[in-house]
Amino acid sequence: MTKRLPFSSLDDAIDAARSIWWNQVNVLGWLEAFSAHPRIGDVEALRKKFSSGWAAGEQSAALTTANEKVLQELADWNMRYEEKFGHIFLICASGKSSHEILGELKKRYTNKATDELRVAAEEQQKITELRLIKLGVWQSKDSSDQGIEGGARVTQAVLRPPITTHVLDVSLGRPGAGIDVKLERCVAGEGENSRWDFIGSSVTNSDGRCGQLMEISDHVQAGTYRLTFETGNYLLRTQGEGKPVFYPYVHVVFQVQPHQVSEHFHVPLLFSPYSYTTYRGS
Incomplete structure (x- = not known):
């Protein structure tokens, strides 16, 4: 992504992210990206995941709607999932309640390993696109502003629904x-x-x-x-x-x-x- 800077628009940045993720990153790269996300390994880890950084905003609905029983069930099912597939359960949780996440986890647990790897990669791509939007800027090729490397101009992106x-x-x-x-x-x-x-x-x-x-x-x-x-x-x-x-x-x-x-x-x-x-x- 950095080698392709500057991007003319947010759409161009997202298109580049999709192309790189699906065409230039292999399975080992996918697994490396998955491992960078906090695990839902136990209740305390889940709480920490929902209370820091960008994850807090993305997971806020789940945090608000989760009680101790649901948190524990999420942790238990995540352990089962990781034992079966060899990587953490990954989902773009923005706007999803804890019950919705738990339901999706149970549903995806029945997938074949090859199918689930693809699903997890799709969820990772959704997270990437969401964070590109949250980043809130893109670099325009036609700017004469020399304050940014390459003469690119930082432009504010649309950050919220209407x-x-x-x-x-x-x-x-x-x-x-x-x-x-x-x-x-x-x-x-x-x-x-x-x-x-x-x-x-x-x-x-x-x-x-x-x-x-x-x-x-x-x-x-x-x-x-x-x-x-x-x-x-x-x-x-x-x-x-x-x-x-x-x-x-x-x-x-x-x-x-x-x-x-x-x-x-x-x-x-x-x-x-x-x-x-x-x-x-x-």
């Missing part, structure tokens, strides 16, 4: 963590007769911020969108047993006008057991 959200529990004065969030777009009808297409889902992390709900892009399709927050399960956890749940879920419906398709829409939820509000943030 629709994002977070949740604040105003009754407790802290982020609303572990809340399932779903994003949909209206494709037909109005009111009760509306038909909604699913776009994506995630879980709020310890900061109350929701993981990726849609593809990272610098534009969004015009139309009517709906965010659904599964507040009922959250209230059951935070209020304690015996207290009634008034809001089992919250719908936030908003519109993106044709002249706004290049704008970013951050739509937070301020929530308490008996009230909520929302606004367009930045």
